Amino acid sequence: MNEKTINEKMANEKTKVVLIGFDAWGAYSFPKANMPMAKRMAQNGSSAMNARCVRPAKSSCNWASMMMGAGPDIHGYIDWDTAVPAFETPTDHYGIFPTIFALIKDQRPELKIGYFYEWNLLHLFCPDAAAHHKEMMSGLSYDPGPAERIADYIRRKKPDFTFIQFDEPDHRGHEAGHDTPPYYELLTQLDSFAAIIEKGVKDSGAYDNTIFILSADHGGIGKDHGGDTPMERNIPFIVFGKNIKKGYIIQSQVMIYDIPATIAYVFGVKTPQTWIGRPITEIFNDDCNSNYELAGYGSARRISGEAEAEVKAEVKI
Numbered sequence: 001m002n003e004k005t006i007n008e009k010m011a012n013e014k015t016k017v018v019l020i021g022f023d024a025w026g027a028y029s030f031p032k033a034n035m036p037m038a039k040r041m042a043q044n045g046s047s048a049m050n051a052r053c054v055r056p057a058k059s060s061c062n063w064a065s066m067m068m069g070a071g072p073d074i075h076g077y078i079d080w081d082t083a084v085p086a087f088e089t090p091t092d093h094y095g096i097f098p099t100i101f102a103l104i105k106d107q108r109p110e111l112k113i114g115y116f117y118e119w120n121l122l123h124l125f126c127p128d129a130a131a132h133h134k135e136m137m138s139g140l141s142y143d144p145g146p147a148e149r150i151a152d153y154i155r156r157k158k159p160d161f162t163f164i165q166f167d168e169p170d171h172r173g174h175e176a177g178h179d180t181p182p183y184y185e186l187l188t189q190l191d192s193f194a195a196i197i198e199k200g201v202k203d204s205g206a207y208d209n210t211i212f213i214l215s216a217d218h219g220g221i222g223k224d225h226g227g228d229t230p231m232e233r234n235i236p237f238i239v240f241g242k243n244i245k246k247g248y249i250i251q252s253q254v255m256i257y258d259i260p261a262t263i264a265y266v267f268g269v270k271t272p273q274t275w276i277g278r279p280i281t282e283i284f285n286d287d288c289n290s291n292y293e294l295a296g297y298g299s300a301r302r303i304s305g306e307a308e309a310e311v312k313a314e315v316k317i
């Protein structure tokens with residue numbers, strides 16, 4: 001990455017980031033879902049409901065992409081449960097493909113990283129040595145207690161970058177089916193637990209200095225996922241908070257590996273050549289690289305997902 005993609009101003013302002021991921025939260029669900037916090041953040045922030053996960057639309061390969069700024073072709077996590085890369089891959093001094101956590105730890109060692117995950121496989125995607133606090137949160141999707149403990153950590157320790165992975169609504173999608181009343185019921189519960197974490201940020205005194213990102217690893221259809229339908233491939237990308245445009249529909253085509261590149265941009269850390277993620281800079285009010293994404297070749301357009309019109313109605317712009 002060259003200097004133009006580093007937002008030094010934001011880095012100097014000590015901006016914080018909270019990234020919350022829901023496993024198998026398809027973008028298709030957004031118009032129908034009763035998710036007051038997510039909708040408030042979309043209405044008052046920037047969003048894309050046609051952000052796209054990598055193929056296949058499964059878990060490990062996509063969580064890896066969200067942490068590693070690249071796709072399975074190069075990071076090697078190729079399936080839903082890949083724990084060891086399927087082939088030789090570039091590694092950093094932590095012994096794995098470079099993660100956003102490693103970049104921040106190495107280039108901004110003064111920053112505190114909190115890493116919380118409900119699915120045990122996610123322990124792989126943040127090197128222990130890069131995190132100030134790393135913890136598996138069993139039951140995070142089912143009981144407010146674990147979310148309260150994350151909120152308490154944020155209140156007390158004031159981390160600069162916090163990642164939280166909820167392992168639902170994936171299981172609900174497999175058992176009851178995607179786009180079903182039980183699926184939507186769980187989304188409402190997850191939204192309320194995420195709001196507990198949001199309150200923790202408020203209580204920490206850092207709310208006005210924080211950017212929240214809500215997204216997912218993939219969606220689903222019927223009782224499964226892994227195919228190429230829009231319900232499976234399109235994921236929400238909602239960004240809200242400090243210096244983020246309000247009520248803005250993102251024009252760039254967002255890929256899941258653009259999420260860590262955007263976080264790197266906020267923290268002013270350089271990304272390695274092995275990353276292909278691009279920072280989504282059009283979401284920032286004082287974007288110093290305006291039209292960075294749109295300055296590409298000709299009239300190449302992002303995917304215009306079916307959900308887009310509904311999302312526009314939903315965010316009332």
Ligand SMILES: [Zn+2]
Binds near residue numbers: 024058217218
């Ligand atoms: Zn998943």
